[in-house]
Amino acid sequence: xxxxxxxxxxxxxxxxxxxxxxxxxxxxxxxxxxxxxxxxxxxxxxxxxxxxxxxxxxxxxxxxxxxxxxxxxxxxxx
Amino acid sequence: xxxxxxxxxxxxxxxxxxxxxxxxxxxxxxxxxxxxxxxxxxxxxxxxxxxxxxxxxxxxxxxxxxxxxxxxxxxxxxxxxxxxxxxxxxxxxxxxxxxxxxxxxxxxxxxxxxxxxxxxxxxxxxxxxxxxxxxxxxxxxxxxxxxxxxxxxxxxxxxxxxxxxxxxxxxxxxxxxxxxxxxx
Numbered sequence: 001x002x003x004x005x006x007x008x009x010x011x012x013x014x015x016x017x018x019x020x021x022x023x024x025x026x027x028x029x030x031x032x033x034x035x036x037x038x039x040x041x042x043x044x045x046x047x048x049x050x051x052x053x054x055x056x057x058x059x060x061x062x063x064x065x066x067x068x069x070x071x072x073x074x075x076x077x078x
Numbered sequence: 079x080x081x082x083x084x085x086x087x088x089x090x091x092x093x094x095x096x097x098x099x100x101x102x103x104x105x106x107x108x109x110x111x112x113x114x115x116x117x118x119x120x121x122x123x124x125x126x127x128x129x130x131x132x133x134x135x136x137x138x139x140x141x142x143x144x145x146x147x148x149x150x151x152x153x154x155x156x157x158x159x160x161x162x163x164x165x166x167x168x169x170x171x172x173x174x175x176x177x178x179x180x181x182x183x184x185x186x187x188x189x190x191x192x193x194x195x196x197x198x199x200x201x202x203x204x205x206x207x208x209x210x211x212x213x214x215x216x217x218x219x220x221x222x223x224x225x226x227x228x229x230x231x232x233x234x235x236x237x238x239x240x241x242x243x244x245x246x247x248x249x250x251x252x253x254x255x256x257x258x259x260x261x262x
Binding site for chain 1: 082083087089090095098100101102105110111115121125126129152153159160162163165166170
């Protein structure tokens with residue numbers, strides 16, 4: 001990026017774009033709260049209640065996501 | 079620009095586990111909206127701020143020296159990944175859920191005695207730390223969210239140029255980005 005000889009505004013914009021894409025997982029609920037606060041609150045409360053009654057399934061889902069991410073990371077690092 | 083998007087997606091993938099864990103914890107708090115905003119804004123500000131400082135140094139010096147390698151062997155990722163998937167598969171079966179549920183009930187039924195054996199004392203201390211952490215999350219939660227966001231934002235920055243902790247995809251993208259003479 002630096003060696004490309006882009007101007008400072010372009011480089012700063014690229015840094016912002018990079019950060020925005022990196023935090024997509026956080027931005028989805030943030031944008032959802034901004035666009036439809038009531039619907040999002042209802043959905044989040046329902047999800048929170050489900051999580052409270054299905055702790056083992058939730059842990060299994062998180063373990064599955066972590067496992068798949070680590071396997072992909074391991075395979076791409078080989 | 080396409081290369082930056084690819085690079086950012088590779089970085090997002092490597093941070094997915096931490097981000098997902100934080101978002102899940104935040105969403106189960108009583109008032110998640112201010113916490114989400116605090117976490118997101120602090121992570122964004124810190125990562126953009128530190129990246130800008132690195133950019134300024136790179137523009138002035140052309141390179142950053144003195145980085146250290148923190149690369150972990152791919153075998154460790156694969157082994158831990160397979161164990162995590164195996165745990166997930168076991169926990170998703172009826173028998174697995176019964177066994178885990180029984181173990182949790184057994185642990186909760188026996189209260190640790192703070193005056194008892196070394197193991198009991200350790201369990202009592204762990205329960206005390208857990209209760210205090212839960213209190214901190216409930217009461218000073220916005221500050222906690224800001225702090226966690228700042229820490230993750232700084233960690234995200236460590237994957238920018240100058241660091242050795244790049245994923246293979248990230249390194250390939252960076253190389254193509256730097257060697258290209260045209261704009262991204």
